[in-house]
Amino acid sequence: MSKLINSSEALQFINDGDTLLVGGFGLSGTPLTILDELAESDKKDLTVVSNNLGESDRGLGKLLLAGCLKKAVGSYFTTNRDAVSAWNSGELKIDLIPQGTLAEAIRCAGAGIGGFYTKTAVGTKIAEGKEEKNIDGERYILEKAIKGDVSIIKALKADTLGNLIYDHTARNFNPVMAAAGNIVIAEVDEIVEVGEISPHDIVTPHVYVDYLVKNKYMKQGGVYVESI
């Protein structure tokens, strides 16, 4: 059974009110094609878990402007001014989480772990309302795992089974998100036959990946541009 679907077909797996785990650090490693498709749909009340909210009108920034989002969970939103103003006006809820806690919370969800104790953020505003525990003389707070209804990730290349490799630092949150969504859709630049990617190079094994979507953008001069 082929895992390859059109970007428009990806929408059928996403329901109003869903929590989406979306890969990327800024726009690097972000599934731009699927996000474009979502921004043009009438999906609403989505919660997005992602390090940032893209840039103004790019990546997740498009979903925000299109009114698809109810809530954003991530570590850094101040680089997208639209996110700041949507939060100020009450249109967007924001859950701010330290970057390492975010990565670990998603990793835990994928590994079947309910939560974890961390020293990060102990004694800060972010720890308010969270359980604190003393372990061997040090203070820790409890952070719960973060799972998604759908993970939308971005890889450089897939084989037809769904094994994935990534481009440099575009890997970021994508491998942990691959394990933490009920349905996992990977957007890729290229799809090759099984066996063409060395087992030594595969970062995300195919077990995690349900569907593949081909990226409509092409890389030119080191940045993704709309292909003609």
Next chain:
Amino acid sequence: MLSRFDRIKIAKKVAEELEEGSIVNLGVGIPTLIPDYLNGKKVYLQSENGLLGIGPTPDEEHINMDLISASKKPITMDKGASLFDSSDSFVMIRGGHVDVAVLGALQVDRYGEIANWTIPGKTILGVGGAMDLVAGAKKIILASTHQAKNGQPKLINELTFPSNGVRKADMLVTEHAVFKFTDYGPELSEILSDISIDELRKITGTKFKEKITT
């Protein structure tokens, strides 16, 4: 406003403090200047978005938006560099495998508790990896101007801005001085400008001991 000369002075001093072969994470602001002043000393720069071994900044032709620093600027990879995902990156940071984090500071209290992510009354919408680095790096060096833009001292008795966590910094380097933090408060270990100690006390918001070793 601090001159470029002063910012470079701070970066140079911190560069001196880094040990050959150490694993270092550099925060935004003055810390990003440090790689230019290592004078051949080899340190391994960690980028929290998934790279150990940041190389020189690429020229225009070799930019790849998928090879970037935590500040989202184009970078290259040094020989021996490795790539990993965000969760592994924070295993390094939170698990105590990064030798030194060099961070900027909005405020630091007399024991070295840091505030560098937000100020009261402003929207609290960005923290990034700052709290993870504070909690997990083996050593924390603050590289900061001595005073804020409004002239307020940054080294003070008690934080009025939100804290980054209970973990304390080890050292503060400003354009005027180097302070080391102890359980009893800061110790002045070096003066970096022509300021007198009396003048330095006037522009510092807490008492400090003199422990200058020459």
